Amino acid sequence: MKTNGKKLFFTAACLLAAFAVWTVSVSFIDVRPIGPQGSAVGFAALNSFVHTLTGVHMSLYTITDCAGLVPVVCVLVFAVIGLIQWIRRKRLRAVDPDLLLLGGFYLAVMAVYVLFEIFVVNYRPVLIEGILEASYPSSTTLLIMCVMPTIEMQLRARIKNATLRQCMSVLIAAFTVLMVICRLISGVHWFTDIIGGVLLSTGLVSMYKTAVEEKYRFFSFGLYDNKLHSC
Numbered sequence: 001m002k003t004n005g006k007k008l009f010f011t012a013a014c015l016l017a018a019f020a021v022w023t024v025s026v027s028f029i030d031v032r033p034i035g036p037q038g039s040a041v042g043f044a045a046l047n048s049f050v051h052t053l054t055g056v057h058m059s060l061y062t063i064t065d066c067a068g069l070v071p072v073v074c075v076l077v078f079a080v081i082g083l084i085q086w087i088r089r090k091r092l093r094a095v096d097p098d099l100l101l102l103g104g105f106y107l108a109v110m111a112v113y114v115l116f117e118i119f120v121v122n123y124r125p126v127l128i129e130g131i132l133e134a135s136y137p138s139s140t141t142l143l144i145m146c147v148m149p150t151i152e153m154q155l156r157a158r159i160k161n162a163t164l165r166q167c168m169s170v171l172i173a174a175f176t177v178l179m180v181i182c183r184l185i186s187g188v189h190w191f192t193d194i195i196g197g198v199l200l201s202t203g204l205v206s207m208y209k210t211a212v213e214e215k216y217r218f219f220s221f222g223l224y225d226n227k228l229h230s231c
Contacts, residue, residue, distance in 0.1 A: 004213055005210055005213040005214045008206055008209050008210040008213055009207075009210045011206045012203055012204075012206035012207040012209075012210055015199055015202050015203030015206055016199075016200075016203035016204075016207070018199050018203070019137075019196060019199035019200045019203055022192075022195065022196055022199055023121060023136075023196060025042065025043070026042035026043060026121055026122065026136065026192050026196065027042055027121055028042065029042055029043055030042060030043050030044045030045055030046075031044065032044035034047070034048050035122070035123055035124070035125055035132075036123070036124070036125070036126065036127050036132055037127075037132055039122065039123040039132060040122065041122045041123075041125075041190055041192075042121075042122065042192060043190075043191075043192050046191060046192070047125075047190040047191050047192055050184075050190075050191035051125050051187060051190065051191070054184065054185050054186075054187050055187055056125075056126055056186070056187035056188070057185065057186050057187055058186070058188075060182055060185060060186040061186040061187075061188045063182070064140060064179060064182050064183050064186060065140070067175075067179060068140050068143060068144065068179075070175070071143050071144055071147035071148055071151070072143075072147075074147060074148075074151045075106055075147060078099060078102060078103075078151075078154060079103065081099065082095050082096075082099040082100070082102075082103060085099065098154070098157070098212070101208070101211060101212065102150060102154065105146075105150065105204070105208045105211075106146075106147070108204065109142065109143075109146045109147075109204060112142070112200065112204070113139055113142060113143075116134065116136065116137060116139075117134050120134040120136075121134075121135075121136035121137075121196075122134075122135055122136050122190065122192075122193070123135050124188055124189065124190075125187065125188070125189070125190055126187065126188055128188070135188075135189050135190060135193045136190070136192065136193045136196055137193055137194075137196035137197035137199075137200050138183060138189045138193040138194050138196070138197035139197070140179070140183050140197075141179075141180050141183060141189075141193075141194055141197030141198060141201065142197045142200060142201050144175075144176055144179045144180065144201075145176060145180065145197065145198060145201035145202065145205070146201045146204055146205060148172050148175065148176045149172075149176070149205050150205065150208060151172065152168065152169055152172045152173075153209075153212075155168050155169075155172075156168075156169065180194065180197075180198065
């Protein structure tokens with residue numbers, strides 16, 4: 001493992017370890033029944049303070065839910081690209097390695113999401129259509145912060161025009177930050193849910209970049225030769 005790969009791996013390990021520590025802390029520190037239907041939440045004082053500060057804005061919740069379709073569509077687009085390559089090249093192993101790695105990464109993210117739907121850490125601060133839903137980590141934060149950075153890496157590799165690449169990077173970064181902030185302000189998650197989502201997603205993306213750096217150095221950090229891959 002070269003120096004760059006070691007740094008990435010160390011960063012990923014630290015972020016994932018921080019997420020694990022944060023999750024345990026949320027589960028045991030200052031746990032009180034401050035949620036709907038008497039649901040218990042860790043860091044109760046902090047979460048209660050932030051929730052009171054932001055209030056609940058269901059219109060913002062709806063907007064962020066709809067905007068959450070953007071990363072879903074992006075995933076589907078690259079899935080179709082990979083499928084077309086598989087059909088044309090007649091072998092799965094002939095598909096561009098970055099697309100195979102990307103697909104594996106998204107499957108891992110989905111598995112993590114399902115895991116926390118089964119093993120619930122805490123529930124939302126509000127009922128959604130009368131239902132008390134799992135809230136930790138913020139699934140929207142996880143989706144946005146896992147998909148958009150990896151899409152940005154793909155676009156950097158596949159768009160030839162440097163100005164267009166830069167514009168796309170700025171737009172994706174702005175969209176990602178805005179979505180996370182709006183999700184917090186909407187009041188449908190506890191503050192600790194957002195922090196958990198940020199730690200987990202940045203850790204997973206860093207691990208993805210480590211795999212890219214080690215196995216496919218020609219597109220390390222998503223900045224590999226700017227050649228359009230054939231479909």
